[in-house]
Amino acid sequence: MPREWAEVIGQGAIYQPEDFKLAAYQLISNQILYESNNQQSFAYRLIDRYRNAFRETFDLLGMSLKFDSTYRYVAVIPYLEKQKNMSTADALLLLVLRKLYHIKALQGSLDSGSAVLPIDEFLESYRAETGRELPPEAGALKELLGRMKAFGVVKMPATEPGSDQPFDVEILPGIEAIVSEATLNRLTEYAGRTRGVSVEDAPEKVQAVETAVVRDDHEEA
Numbered sequence: 001m002p003r004e005w006a007e008v009i010g011q012g013a014i015y016q017p018e019d020f021k022l023a024a025y026q027l028i029s030n031q032i033l034y035e036s037n038n039q040q041s042f043a044y045r046l047i048d049r050y051r052n053a054f055r056e057t058f059d060l061l062g063m064s065l066k067f068d069s070t071y072r073y074v075a076v077i078p079y080l081e082k083q084k085n086m087s088t089a090d091a092l093l094l095l096v097l098r099k100l101y102h103i104k105a106l107q108g109s110l111d112s113g114s115a116v117l118p119i120d121e122f123l124e125s126y127r128a129e130t131g132r133e134l135p136p137e138a139g140a141l142k143e144l145l146g147r148m149k150a151f152g153v154v155k156m157p158a159t160e161p162g163s164d165q166p167f168d169v170e171i172l173p174g175i176e177a178i179v180s181e182a183t184l185n186r187l188t189e190y191a192g193r194t195r196g197v198s199v200e201d202a203p204e205k206v207q208a209v210e211t212a213v214v215r216d217d218h219e220e221a
C-alpha cells in the first residue's frame with residue numbers, strides 16, 4: 001500500500017494525486033461508477049487503470065471493489081459483518097428492481113446492459129411481487145426511486161414527446177453487484193413473509209444488502 005498517491009502515478013503521468021483522492025471519494029459517495037456516465041467516466045477510468053492500488057486502499061476501509069468489464073462499471077462493497085439496516089419499504093423496492101433486472105436479462109431484453117420499463121409495468125410488477133401498492137403519481141414515485149438512484153442502480157430517463165408517462169424506470173447493470181443471487185433469494189423469502197402485510201405491521205428493519213457480492217463470470221481481476 002503506497003503512503004502517497006505520487007508513488008503510484010510515476011513520472012510522466014497525466015494524473016495528479018488529487019485526482020486519486022477525488023475518484024475514491026466519488027466512488028464512496030455513489031457506490032457505483034459507470035464509464036457511460038459523463039460525470040463519472042474520469043473517475044471510473046482512473047480507478048480501472050490503477051485497480052490494485054485502489055483495491056489496497058479500499059481494503060483498509062473494509063471494502064472490496066467489483067469491476068465489470070462488460071458494462072464498464074466499478075462498485076464498492078463493504079464486507080464487514082455488521083452493516084446498517086434499511087427500511088422495509090426500501091428493501092422491498094430494491095428487491096423488485098433486482099428481480100425485474102434478472103427477468104429482463106433472462107429474456108434477452110436488456111438495452112446496453114440496462115432493463116428499461118414503463119411506469120405501469122413497474123407498478124404492476126411491484127404489486128404482484130409484494131402485494132402492496134406504490135404511489136402512481138409521478139412525483140411521489142420519482143421521490144421513492146430517487147433513494148434507489150443513490151445506490152447507483154436506477155435512472156429515470158424522460159420518455160419521448162407525446163408519451164402519457166413522464167419517465168421510464170431504467171434499472172442499471174450495477175444492481176447485480178449490490179444484490180447478489182443469494183441475497184435476492186433471501187429477500188424474496190422475506191417478501192413472501194410480508195406480502196400483504198401493511199407497512200405498520202411489518203418489521204421495521206431488515207438486514208442491509210449492500211454487502212452481498214454476486215459471482216460474475218465476466219468480471220476481470
